Amino acid sequence: MATLELNGLRKRFGDTQVLRQIDLSLTDGEMLVIVGASGCGKSTLLRLVAGLETPTAGTVRLDGRDITQLDPSARDIAMVFQNYALYPHFSVFDNMAYGLRIRGLSKAAIQARVDAAAAMLGLGDLLTRKPRQLSGGQRQRVAMGRAIVREPKLFLFDEPLSNLDAKLRVQMRAEIRRLQRRLGITSLYVTHDQVEAMTLGDRLLVMHEGRPAQLATPMEVFEQPADTYVASFIGAPAMNFLPAILTEHGAAARLDAGPTIRFTDGPRAGPEGMALTLGIRPEHLTVGDPQLRVQVDLIEPLGSETLIHGHLPTAGAPPMVIKVAGRAPASEAIAVGIQAEHLHVFNRETGMRKAPGA
Amino acid sequence: MDRRTVFGGWLLPVLLVLPQLLLTGFFFYWPAGEAVWSSMTSQDAFGEGVRFVGWDNFAELLADPLYLESAVRTVVFCGAVSILAMGLALALAVFADREVRGRHAYRTLLIWPYAVAPAMSAVLLLFVLDPRVGLLGRWLNRMGLDWDYHLNGNQALLMVVMASAWKQVSYNFIFFLAGLQSIPRAVTEAARMDGAKGWHRFRTITVPLLAPTTFFLLVVNLVYAAFDTFGTINALTHGGPGKDTETLVLKVFRDGVVNQDIGSSSAQSVILMLGVIALTAVQFRFLGRRTET
Ligand SMILES: Nc1ncnc2c1ncn2[C@@H]1O[C@H](COP(=O)(O)OP(=O)(O)O)[C@@H](O)[C@H]1O
Ligand SMILES: [Mg+2]
Secondary structure (H helix, E strand, O other), X not given: OOOEEEEEXXXXXXXXXXXXXXXXXXXXXXXXEEEEOOOOOHHHHHHHHHOOOOOOEEEEEEOOEEOOOOOHHHOOEEEEOOOOOOOOOOOHHHHHHHHHHHOOOOHHHHHHHHHHHHHHHOOHHHOOOOHHHOXXXXXXXXXXXXXXXXOOOEEXXXXXXXXXXXXXXXXXXXXXXXXXXXXXXXXXXXXXXXXXXXXXXXXXXXXXXXXXXXXXXXXXXXXXXXXXXXXXXXXXXXXXXXXXXXXXXXXXXXXXXXXXXXXXXXXXXXXXXXXXXXXXXXXXXXXXXXXXXXXXXXXXXXXXXXXXXXXXOOOOOOEEEEEEEOXXXXXXXXXXXXXXXXXXXXXXXXXXXXXXXX | OOOOOOOOOOHHHHHHHHHHHHHHHHHHHHHHHHHHHHHOEEEOOOOOOEEEOOOHHHHHHHHOHHHHHHHHHXXXXXXXXXXXXXXXXXXXXXXXXXXXXXXXHHHHHHHHHHHOOHHHHHXXXXXXXXXXXXXXXXXXXXXXXXXXXXXXXXXXXXXXXXXXXXXXXXXXXXXXXXXXXXXXXXXXXXXXXXXOOHHHHHHHHHHHHHXXXXXXXXXXXXXXXXXXXXXXXXXXXXXXXXXXXXXXXXXXXXXXXXXXXXXXXXXXXXXXXXXXXXXXXXXXXXHHXXXXX
């Protein structure tokens, strides 16, 4: 149990600047989820915290103590690797006991801790097996167990569920959250999965090209994305973007596609005609409202809802996705309206969110 | 999955394996058969009459203290060469596995000795170790150490062990390096996060995971030390002083080619052959079992 503080963390590999500037602080017992596209530097960030890489600049503080230069073996941090990284020549028991033996715990204490963790994770019958005799889900549990028994100051998870099948992933996701709450161990959890990002963390850090794009609670990130990158990354199917300009002294936006929409949450600052990008999620479009005409390309029935893929009739218009409850009308073109209260407004040049008054 | 290929007739498969069969037959089974045959014969002193004597040659060998001495010497020699060559290679491979500047050049340099002919490396070593001409040899004597492998049997044995091991380090290095690199990095990293420091991690994680490589190399090194060191030893010491560096292969050569005792020499080579077959069989069984699981 501890606090974690990252200050001005940067990492460069040769000529590639992988992490540009990371400032972050975790309170005791908090679970922070880091999400971002593949290659944005998530694993690198975890490895810096773990001590497996040394930062080019910046400091890592655990419980207020500067551990930037400390060897991983002296950090008291446990990590769950993406491919589990179990010791192939040890039994499940020895995999979990390894770190405890190094710490010089008594035989009885080791037995007690491993038994407790095994019971918690349902591994009781597997303690004598070798990793190669386990299924993917069981290996995942052993990797969790190995982290838990040590009762470390900090847990690091690097996409721990990405090698599991969908059903198991849902189950393990809930289990990880339950365990983390129960043990109250401060955790950093890296994923590229939408649902994990939304459900697991107390707070969510969206990373983009080695920079933090937004740090907030998952719902805040969903409801008020800081820029177009975050807006497109969080939420599935992704948000639709429509080019527009600022009009009526900041009280409304005129879509390049024609209609003008008044902002329901207040006017935006900026010169008349300022270039904007309007964002609207697929579920916030209404079929049957004659604001926009959308050419239909493809209809995907998902059972309880339907996705309509289409585009505006203008040449070179970006694709649009509309989500409707139930079935969709089969036609070549449909009338679509924008629910103005769900509109997201971005500066087209910078991509940043434009809040009312700003 | 069934990977077998089924051939219609018998002619094509036979043709396909024929070259290999011919080569093996010509270069192995024929001479081996000949050796087995002559191991059960005895020639008179003038090389004229050849008599069939059954197991007599073998019985004589096993009762011959000189042969047993040579056998013990060979075991010691093989053990020393294997341990030295493998230990050195493992240490070098561990360093080469680290991500250090210039490690490519380092690796290439380490592989070169493998390309040097045994007799050549022996001559090079003589230049270094000869008590009168060699750099190191002269220096040792000047330091007051009585270094002369022409006279001192232990020094001679030490020298052939080092020369033979030096040749084999490159080979072992390549395999150890490959073995080290096949250990997933994350496993070592997990051990670091578990608190395992350098030596402890090496002993509990690296060494066990290298076991298959080590076992394979042990057999290869034993076979190498027993058979392929003929050129090195012969060039360095001719088995001397006395018989102090005469391993079993040298004895086969001396008894058969020099002393023309074909019967005994053949019996010795049959025993050596059985030794190789046994080692190889052990290795196949062990490796076969490992790949099953
Ligand atoms: N050891 C390394 N040497 C050079 N480049 C690296 C190294 N590790 C990671 N990178 C690069 O850093 C970038 C970020 O990698 P990573 O942190 O693994 O991304 P993520 O986990 O978000 O997918 C990638 O472009 C990757 O190629
Ligand atoms: Mg990664």
